[in-house]
Amino acid sequence: MTTIRDVAKHAGVSVTTASYALNDTGTIGEATRKRVLDAAAELNYHPNAFARNLKKRKTHTIGVFIARFAGSFYEEILEGIHRVILDTDYELLVCPESRSTRRMLLHRQVDGAIVFDSKIADESVLNLASYHFPIVVLDRDLQNDFILPILLDNAQGVRQAFEHLYQQGLRRMSFITGAMDSFDNAERMQTFLNEAGKHNLRVPVYEGSFTEISGYEAAQVILRAAELPDAVFCANDQMAIGFLRAMHERGLHAPDDIAVVGFDDIPLSRYTQPQVSTIGTSRIEWGATAARQLIDFLEKETSFQPQRIPTRFLQRESSTLRDRS
């Protein structure tokens, strides 16, 4: 490991001078600077990030903490964050769930964080967030001066979807939930049940977990019943797709037998047979908004501006009854 000391020696200057030359700070003569740079190149020198960051208290890096990579879901959010980062001179670090809780350590390796991992306790977030370590959360409604929630406006889309189903005369609706510790799931469910309540509809609830297979399994229960629902709202698209698969296997057809609606507008939802009606949002915009707010806080020290990302119902085949006349 070559250090700045080696570079200095090789260039025949002091460590201080070498540091100034390498960072283009201080007042160093052109000739000397060049000598240092050459020495650094020759020795294949790379500064030690730890030593550097220990001294300067900033890393110019933001960290994103997610649960996992699979699921087509994070991808666009990350892409949105990344696009914003590319326009700044910050670095981006994405850190998935890891075994050791030592992950906490990692927190200090970045100037600010974006959290989207329900396994991280609210308490941890509260403990860590501070003026020097602002946190944007995408998966919980937690807020103070240093914690900013950027959430989907789940209610908006769900209301539109309910309206759409109701308008078509559907009255026997069921709801398949996602993971119960998910904020989005909770809000989707609550809104849907609320809307139904306004019309005095009782909506049976089945528990899923946001995976395709859990939608399929919920379908096994639902489709075995004596009386089938005429509409099923799934808390995300993957479960809707699982549900459709189960229907298909039993010779049932959406929307004629049961209208199906999902949530998220994942790419696949447009390509299934039938195409899945769903509730969409721009996840790229979501990630970008989060990143922008965080960077702004870090840079210009503006304060956090809570906001909701709009969602809207996308009417597709799986829920659109043919003209019955």
Place this chain on the structure above:
Amino acid sequence: MTTIRDVAKHAGVSVTTASYALNDTGTIGEATRKRVLDAAAELNYHPNAFARNLKKRKTHTIGVFIARFAGSFYEEILEGIHRVILDTDYELLVCPESRSTRRMLLHRQVDGAIVFDSKIADESVLNLASYHFPIVVLDRDLQNDFILPILLDNAQGVRQAFEHLYQQGLRRMSFITGAMDSFDNAERMQTFLNEAGKHNLRVPVYEGSFTEISGYEAAQVILRAAELPDAVFCANDQMAIGFLRAMHERGLHAPDDIAVVGFDDIPLSRYTQPQVSTIGTSRIEWGATAARQLIDFLEKETSFQPQRIPTRFLQRESSTLRDRS
């Protein structure tokens, strides 16, 4: 920022003792240890990762360097890497392309790296890799004691695909390339042209860039020609899907008018109309293999074992001629 010094003072012990207690090393009495832990909790102490890592020369973290997140492609590789990491007590950091070349610094924040970003020059990789910083590359054929390429066996799948097309009597084949700086693209193209050469077929080559739109655009050129090809091989699925879209818009139908083959077996390829014939591999296994090799090198210091990830042709609708009798 509370430091270990504060904790020590608060617990009435020396800094050394506090450190030992917090790390569960050294010989510290039960009572003292508890006192320190309590103090740390009370002060909401989190060790400074930089100071720590500066001293210990290991971070117990591996870094993955990719170009971007979008594309459904990295997702599974990352998932594979992540799964392996979860079984160890390493941490995982994923770092996409960023503006400043300062990213080099980041390199030193991890014990080893997995590189999948053709924007990173071979030279950089060569410069950085060392006994203390092993690198696994997924996108180039670079190799020495500290650099391990884990590559797709592109040739295998491409040969099978060519064979499939040829067997069906197709002779007027075209090739649409991906990004020209991509190793995989080069290998796919070379193999395809090679195979064609063996049968004295001349294959026109059109340049794309791995995106759906570039496949669509290449199609505009190809489909405008007087004589259409009877088969088109696209260097990845997204371009194949773009190509199919263009065909659809012109009322052409695969495979009857033109047989189409992609590469990668992205989830979508199974859901399009018609389903896309493609060449698949387990990207999860790919990522997992890379991670495993890297961790093994880091841990048990086994040396690197070069290997290729197998690929195989998946025959689907877009290239399978109906019985013509």
Place this chain on the structure above:
DNA sequence: ACATCAAGGTGAAACGTTTCACTTTCGCCT
């Protein structure tokens, strides 16, 4: 001829840990 100043450069402290080498205490064995 002398003070002043800018330009170019340097020594050493500091960042927050870990860890080596050392000290003290005390119970136990012979």
Place this chain on the structure above:
DNA sequence: AGGCGAAAGTGAAACGTTTCACCTTGATGT
């Protein structure tokens, strides 16, 4: 009673930077 060793604890150096405060030199203005 003396010696020994384990257990519990500590002081200080070290990791590789950055940066503050300072020094030297030579040119400039008066």
